[in-house]
Amino acid sequence: MELQPVGKFAVVLELLELAERAFVYKLKRERPEITQPEIDEAVSKWYRHRPGAEFGDGVGVPGDPKRFGL
Numbered sequence: 001m002e003l004q005p006v007g008k009f010a011v012v013l014e015l016l017e018l019a020e021r022a023f024v025y026k027l028k029r030e031r032p033e034i035t036q037p038e039i040d041e042a043v044s045k046w047y048r049h050r051p052g053a054e055f056g057d058g059v060g061v062p063g064d065p066k067r068f069g070l
Helices: 005-030 036-049
Strands: none
Touching (some): 005 036
């Protein structure tokens, strides 16, 4: 059975949630003394930096974000 676009998006969101939980688990394992505000900041930075996907997830030449007014 082929997933409809909404189903595919739901899978993406589930994977994103799983990735975030894994990242938090890694932080707590590496730094047992870490506080919740530090975790929140690290997660926020992780979302902004996206190691391995600095220019997005797409294949090809990165687009110019200025075209969107960013």
